[in-house]
Amino acid sequence: MTTRYKNWIKNAETPDESDYFVLPDDGKKRRKGALMNLCFCFLFIALLVAAGLVNQSSSRTAWIFYPYIVLFLPAVYFAFGACAFASLVLVRHNVSLSRKEWEKSLARCKHSGGALLVLSGINALLEIVFIVLHRNDEIVRDIVYLGVLLGLTVGCVLYGIYFDRSFSKPAGDSRE
Numbered sequence: 001m002t003t004r005y006k007n008w009i010k011n012a013e014t015p016d017e018s019d020y021f022v023l024p025d026d027g028k029k030r031r032k033g034a035l036m037n038l039c040f041c042f043l044f045i046a047l048l049v050a051a052g053l054v055n056q057s058s059s060r061t062a063w064i065f066y067p068y069i070v071l072f073l074p075a076v077y078f079a080f081g082a083c084a085f086a087s088l089v090l091v092r093h094n095v096s097l098s099r100k101e102w103e104k105s106l107a108r109c110k111h112s113g114g115a116l117l118v119l120s121g122i123n124a125l126l127e128i129v130f131i132v133l134h135r136n137d138e139i140v141r142d143i144v145y146l147g148v149l150l151g152l153t154v155g156c157v158l159y160g161i162y163f164d165r166s167f168s169k170p171a172g173d174s175r176e
Helices: 003-013 026-052 063-071 072-091 101-103 106-133 139-167
Strands: 020-022 096-098
Touching: 020 101, 026 072, 026 106, 026 139, 063 072, 063 106, 072 101, 072 106, 096 101, 101 106, 106 139
Parallel strands: none
Antiparallel strands: 020 096
8 A cells, every 4th residue: 555545545534624514503403494394295296296296288298398307307306305314314314415315314304405406497488488389278277387486496506505504514603
């Protein structure tokens, strides 16, 4: 073994203080954060399933159907992150998260929530284009589908606001 490799192994095994994310001090706030992530997860999946059950005329169009299907990928990824964070907080009672735990839980929720926001916004714009191009008798279902997509977009914005208020403060920050 070379000295360079030994030093690399030694440095990889010693954690750095900056590699930890400190959760809120109060145990109730940590539990509330885990439960809120799970609630947003269930909300996102319920809205996606509800959008699929509308059976609007635009669902038979490829440029509406495929972006809708792609919405499930970040939703499932969000569910993985929310469940990982809930298990860390509710089962293991962690007060701080390592970088690996942070990336597998809260960072995963944050990034997939942003992806859901962008993709649902794109899908809503495509639905508006469809409604403008294909005005027909079944426009009510298309408008209901658009409303569900806009509800998903608003839910993603609300999650972003909640995330920034709950988890984005650096450790030791006393600002409210």
